Amino acid sequence: MSPVDTLRFATRAALGYPQRTALMMLAMSIGVAAVVMLTALGDGARRFVVEEFAALGANLLIVLPGRNETGGVNPGSFVSSTPRDLTTDDAASLLRLPQVKRVAPLAMGSAEISFGGRLREVMVLGTSADYVDIRGFGVARGQFLPREDFRRASAVAVIGETIRAELFGNQNAIGRMIRLGDRRLRVIGVMGPAGRGLGMNSDELVLVPVATAQAMFDTNSLFRIMIETRDRESLLPAQREVEKLLGARRQGELDFTVITQDAVLGTFDRILGALTLGVAGIAAISLAVAGILVMNVMLVAVTQRTGEIGLLKALGASSRAIRLAFLAEAALLSLAGALAGFVLGHAGAWAIRLAFPTLPAWPPDWAVSAALGTALTTGLLFGVMPARRAAALDPVQALTKR
Amino acid sequence: MAQIELEGIERIFRLGDSEVHALNDVSLRIKAGEYVAVMGPSGSGKSTLLNLLGLLDRPNSGHYRLEGRDVTTLSADEQAAVRSARIGFVFQSFHLVPRLTAAENVALPLMLAGVPVAERSARVQRALKDFGLESRAHHRPDELSGGQRQRVAIARATIMRPAMLLADEPTGNLDRATGQEVTALLEALNAAGTTLIVVTHDPAMGARARRHLLMEDGAIRQDLRSTPAATPDPS
Numbered sequence: 285m286s287p288v289d290t291l292r293f294a295t296r297a298a299l300g301y302p303q304r305t306a307l308m309m310l311a312m313s314i315g316v317a318a319v320v321m322l323t324a325l326g327d328g329a330r331r332f333v334v335e336e337f338a339a340l341g342a343n344l345l346i347v348l349p350g351r352n353e354t355g356g357v358n359p360g361s362f363v364s365s366t367p368r369d370l371t372t373d374d375a376a377s378l379l380r381l382p383q384v385k386r387v388a389p390l391a392m393g394s395a396e397i398s399f400g401g402r403l404r405e406v407m408v409l410g411t412s413a414d415y416v417d418i419r420g421f422g423v424a425r426g427q428f429l430p431r432e433d434f435r436r437a438s439a440v441a442v443i444g445e446t447i448r449a450e451l452f453g454n455q456n457a458i459g460r461m462i463r464l465g466d467r468r469l470r471v472i473g474v475m476g477p478a479g480r481g482l483g484m485n486s487d488e489l490v491l492v493p494v495a496t497a498q499a500m501f502d503t504n505s506l507f508r509i510m511i512e513t514r515d516r517e518s519l520l521p522a523q524r525e526v527e528k529l530l531g532a533r534r535q536g537e538l539d540f541t542v543i544t545q546d547a548v549l550g551t552f553d554r555i556l557g558a559l560t561l562g563v564a565g566i567a568a569i570s571l572a573v574a575g576i577l578v579m580n581v582m583l584v585a586v587t588q589r590t591g592e593i594g595l596l597k598a599l600g601a602s603s604r605a606i607r608l609a610f611l612a613e614a615a616l617l618s619l620a621g622a623l624a625g626f627v628l629g630h631a632g633a634w635a636i637r638l639a640f641p642t643l644p645a646w647p648p649d650w651a652v653s654a655a656l657g658t659a660l661t662t663g664l665l666f667g668v669m670p671a672r673r674a675a676a677l678d679p680v681q682a683l684t685k686r
Numbered sequence: 687m688a689q690i691e692l693e694g695i696e697r698i699f700r701l702g703d704s705e706v707h708a709l710n711d712v713s714l715r716i717k718a719g720e721y722v723a724v725m726g727p728s729g730s731g732k733s734t735l736l737n738l739l740g741l742l743d744r745p746n747s748g749h750y751r752l753e754g755r756d757v758t759t760l761s762a763d764e765q766a767a768v769r770s771a772r773i774g775f776v777f778q779s780f781h782l783v784p785r786l787t788a789a790e791n792v793a794l795p796l797m798l799a800g801v802p803v804a805e806r807s808a809r810v811q812r813a814l815k816d817f818g819l820e821s822r823a824h825h826r827p828d829e830l831s832g833g834q835r836q837r838v839a840i841a842r843a844t845i846m847r848p849a850m851l852l853a854d855e856p857t858g859n860l861d862r863a864t865g866q867e868v869t870a871l872l873e874a875l876n877a878a879g880t881t882l883i884v885v886t887h888d889p890a891m892g893a894r895a896r897r898h899l900l901m902e903d904g905a906i907r908q909d910l911r912s913t914p915a916a917t918p919d920p921s
Contacts, residue, residue, distance in 0.1 A: 285797060285798055285800055286800055289797045289800075293797070296785060296786065296790075297785065299785075300784075300785025300786075301785070591781070592783055595781045595783070596794070596798065597742075597766060597769075598740070598742055598769060598775050598781075599769070599770065599775075599794055599795045599798055599842070600766050600767065600769045600770020600771070600795060600798050600799060600846075601766060601770075601798045602762075602763040602766045602767070603762060603763060603766075604763070605798060678742070678743060678744065679741075679742040679743075680737045680742040680743040683742065683777075683781070
């Protein structure tokens with residue numbers, strides 16, 4: 285039997301039993317579509333979070349005081365046991381590095397704010413002019429902290445929207461003097477609506493120059509130093525340079541930690557990747573169910589057609605020709621079903637994107653290829669296995685079997 | 687040399703614990719061009735004999751030489767090749783493939799043998815014309831009458847120009863007039879030189895054959911040769 289004849293015979297057979305073909309294609313396409321759609325959803329969620337992070341400033345380095353990992357004994361261990369503070373001089377020195385674009389030292393504490401008899405406790409963040417750009421926050425009214433030396437304790441403050449509303453109500457806040465802790469500061473700006481920041485809500489924050497905050501809390505240390513590099517490529521070189529520079533400033537003792545935004549991002553990426561995998565697992569179950577349905581349909585189909593197999597043998601068909609014909613038929617059916625599922629799944633993902641425009645619901649390639657591969661494999665396997673058995677029967681047995 | 691030589695053929699079926707001797711030491715020689723009717727009560731082994739002659743079944747012991755070649759020892763696919771080239775089958779229930787048209791059913795053996803499409807359609811056209819089925823070429827079996835179906839089956843059985851035609855109750859599912867029509871068709875093919883072996887219950891049909899094998903309990907009880915029957919009358 286020539287390949288063209290085999291294919292034509294298989295096509296006729298597939299089309300000759302429309303109900304079975306439709307049933308099998310339905311099962312197959314639902315399985316594949318489930319995988320494509322669910323993974324699109326999971327991966328869309330992952331991508332959504334990753335992109336949100338990227339918007340927040342992907343080329344960000346954060347310097348924390350203290351050691352991150354336990355190392356062996358080094359000379360520094362004998363000199364001091366407590367980590368040395370990060371200082372504004374450290375932060376200023378970082379500005380000299382070529383890869384560094386912006387530096388914002390952070391000092392934090394809480395203080396009482398008061399204006400016109402109203403009091404409340406607020407988080408005070410001492411930082412510098414670049415902070416607003418590094419975090420991508422916006423200033424709604426007035427201006428942000430002035431660009432000046434980190435050591436200069438100007439008596440100004442920028443307040444969050446919630447605090448402005450609570451203290452000033454409908455009054456204009458710009459230019460007013462407030463009391464913060466033991467200092468009197470002039471309000472020079474109001475932050476815009478909260479930017480997306482991890483756990484830090486700019487609405488309830490009072491921002492002051494870093495030296496002002498340090499004086500207020502009577503400390504020289506910094507809570508953190510945020511560094512923005514020139515571009516993504518210089519992130520890792522900058523991390524090394526920052527470590528080298530700060531290390532040199534403290535006689536080789538690395539009692540600080542430099543982490544990248546990517547490290548935080550990577551954690552989320554892994555968590556959500558696992559979520560996608562879990563969803564894919566659920567989808568795989570539906571694919572397996574589809575496979576079992578396909579197996580049943582093919583089993584019944586081949587059993588019904590045992591007589592036909594017997595006839596073909598009586599007419600001189602070799603076992604190989606029969607196996608090939610059924611293989612081609614199963615291949616056609618699974619291919620059609622898988623393709624239908626592929627189209628259906630993409631249509632579903634498209635509908636999700638339409639309904640939730642912020643969610644980039646694109647199925648990942650690995651899930652699509654796994655779904656198609658599984659569908660084709662089960663279709664072929666379960667199509668061919670019963671046919672092989674029927675082809676191996678004596679012709680007379682196959683002929684008389686009903 | 688006879689076309690068909692059977693020697694000590696045994697065929698045993700196992701049904702649970704008991705063994706059924708469907709064929710018991712059958713020896714038989716049939717020459718090319720003979721017209722043989724196999725008759726006998728149900729369960730006498732007629733169909734088993736026909737299946738063995740058609741290489742659809744294998745004997746438990748004994749030898750079957752077809753045209754001088756021992757075919758019992760051939761592999762399944764070698765037997766399929768012999769069936770394809772030398773043997774045509776006509777079944778009681780026609781065994782047409784329901785989803786294929788008459789022409790496609792007739793073309794099946796040619797397709798399985800790998801005959802090119804152009805030659806195939808020419809031969810199918812001729813066969814359909816010979817059997818008066820031209821107008822039915824593109825009808826499916828369920829759109830054909832019983833007689834037409836059996837004619838399609840006969841066209842299919844003879845399309846490879848086999849040396850022998852094996853018919854198992856070819857008129858069993860047909861009314862009397864159509865049955866005679868089909869019988870006449872088979873006899874015409876036999877007259878053209880094809881060996882014709884018919885299994886039948888119908889004494890009228892059996893009487894028309896020139897040789898009668900009467901079977902009973904898996905053995906041939908009688909082997910009668912009669913004078914050639916009168917020219918088939920198509921009434």
